[in-house]
Amino acid sequence: MVVTAERTPLYDEHVRLGAQITNFGGWLMPLQYTSIREEHRAVREAVGLFDLSHMGEIRLKDDAAAQRLLTRDLTPLRTGRVQYALLCNDDGGINDDVLVYAVPEGGYLLVVNAGNQDSDFDWIRSHTPDGAVFNVGREWALVGVQGPGAVALVQRVTSSALGTVKYYAFIEGRVADVACLISRTGYTGEDGFELFCGNDDAGRLWRALLEEGQADGIRPAGLGARDTLRLEAGMRLYGNDMDDKTNPLEAGLEWTLSLDKDFIGRDAIVEARQRGLDRRLVGLKMLDRNIPRHGYRVLRDGQPVGVVSSGNVSFTLGYNIAMAYVLPALTEPQTRLDIDVRGRASPAEVVSLPFYKRPHPK
Amino acid sequence: MPDLSGMRFSESHEWVKRDGETAIVGITEYAQSQLGDVIYLELPTVGQQLDAGGRLGVIESVKAASDLYSPVGGEVADINQELKDHPEYVNQDPYGKGWIIKLRAIKDNPKLLDQKAYDDFVKGKSPS
Numbered sequence: 001m002v003v004t005a006e007r008t009p010l011y012d013e014h015v016r017l018g019a020q021i022t023n024f025g026g027w028l029m030p031l032q033y034t035s036i037r038e039e040h041r042a043v044r045e046a047v048g049l050f051d052l053s054h055m056g057e058i059r060l061k062d063d064a065a066a067q068r069l070l071t072r073d074l075t076p077l078r079t080g081r082v083q084y085a086l087l088c089n090d091d092g093g094i095n096d097d098v099l100v101y102a103v104p105e106g107g108y109l110l111v112v113n114a115g116n117q118d119s120d121f122d123w124i125r126s127h128t129p130d131g132a133v134f135n136v137g138r139e140w141a142l143v144g145v146q147g148p149g150a151v152a153l154v155q156r157v158t159s160s161a162l163g164t165v166k167y168y169a170f171i172e173g174r175v176a177d178v179a180c181l182i183s184r185t186g187y188t189g190e191d192g193f194e195l196f197c198g199n200d201d202a203g204r205l206w207r208a209l210l211e212e213g214q215a216d217g218i219r220p221a222g223l224g225a226r227d228t229l230r231l232e233a234g235m236r237l238y239g240n241d242m243d244d245k246t247n248p249l250e251a252g253l254e255w256t257l258s259l260d261k262d263f264i265g266r267d268a269i270v271e272a273r274q275r276g277l278d279r280r281l282v283g284l285k286m287l288d289r290n291i292p293r294h295g296y297r298v299l300r301d302g303q304p305v306g307v308v309s310s311g312n313v314s315f316t317l318g319y320n321i322a323m324a325y326v327l328p329a330l331t332e333p334q335t336r337l338d339i340d341v342r343g344r345a346s347p348a349e350v351v352s353l354p355f356y357k358r359p360h361p362k
Numbered sequence: 363m364p365d366l367s368g369m370r371f372s373e374s375h376e377w378v379k380r381d382g383e384t385a386i387v388g389i390t391e392y393a394q395s396q397l398g399d400v401i402y403l404e405l406p407t408v409g410q411q412l413d414a415g416g417r418l419g420v421i422e423s424v425k426a427a428s429d430l431y432s433p434v435g436g437e438v439a440d441i442n443q444e445l446k447d448h449p450e451y452v453n454q455d456p457y458g459k460g461w462i463i464k465l466r467a468i469k470d471n472p473k474l475l476d477q478k479a480y481d482d483f484v485k486g487k488s489p490s
Contacts, residue, residue: 020398031398031425032398035398035399035453036398036399036424036425037399037424037450224398224399224424224425228424289402289446290402290404291401291402291422291427293426293427312424313401313402313424342404342420342427
């Protein structure tokens, strides 16, 4: 079998900008353009521009199916609003984490992880009446504009009033004369927008934002910076920090569960809670210079008590950080643990998530 | 372009330059570009003996941790203390202020490549 990696409509832009390309979830994506450190800093201090077109979009027109598939009650979600929710399997494991958009045409648009889009679609279709679900991810491009300068930048190239678009809300409008769904969401811990547009318009939108953003210090930012940014913001990465064997309670995602409604996985989750959890996700701050990485063991007095799910340097905070699954008794902040880094115990302490919160959230 | 004359190279992408009785060791431009942003180096202590081709330490970039190998044998005479606070020097100037260690009592390694052979070796690795 020949597996061909897919390209987003912005692939040629990345090559032209000299990006290092990597295969992520079956997609050829920019890992970095110049330096992950510099791209990370641009997002924290100015503006970063991301190609997120690899993300999947699934149009689900059946409200009852949506309520049954998604962990969070959708009835309070008004048109024009977005919420974070999970798709769970029958055992309560996480099939994917998704953003749910209540669209004006009725029903929902789900934004799902790139590598899961086809399996999510199959899963949803198997629980939905015929003709009510559509896999539209390859018809849409998605451009992220993130950072303290992002809102002002996008406002300069649209006549829509963006001040009225609250966090986790969206409108339809034109940005740089491109028809977009303008969503005030992101995966960086900064303010900004994610702009959905048709594939054919993506290049025009990308180039217009890069040009207009010069004055703001904009930089194109790759998946490397996206990962270090989301880690600082305490956002879980599907595949690293959770998978189909992870119970949402273990992942610290109880706030995404509406346990008083009936959804797939609910009973297994309730049962697991009654039985008691074996592990819980915590934040760790390294107390030396070693870098914690996915898969490294967590120790307490030399005994294994858990495993790192994500870890790296925090450029913003100036020390190294990790998310890890540990025994539930060891999750109190300031608990001293060690990470097994190449056979040596590196000291770390439990801290609350997120590691980083932007100074002036709006 | 930095002056690479007098440098020799390993297939694991370290360079070495003899300077009288000592030798300076670093990683190549190709290596730093493949690693991306360097954030930490785990290095030996002064006085430690290294074998040619033996493990010298670990270099951590945002992307991954990678082993470093000593292109020649010898005793560690000095390590670049500046890299503790400025690991990015390895990216910015891999043949200059991004040097990693100095060795003395050198045991040479006949398997090292000269610049032309190393450039050909790197070209053979990249598809473009």
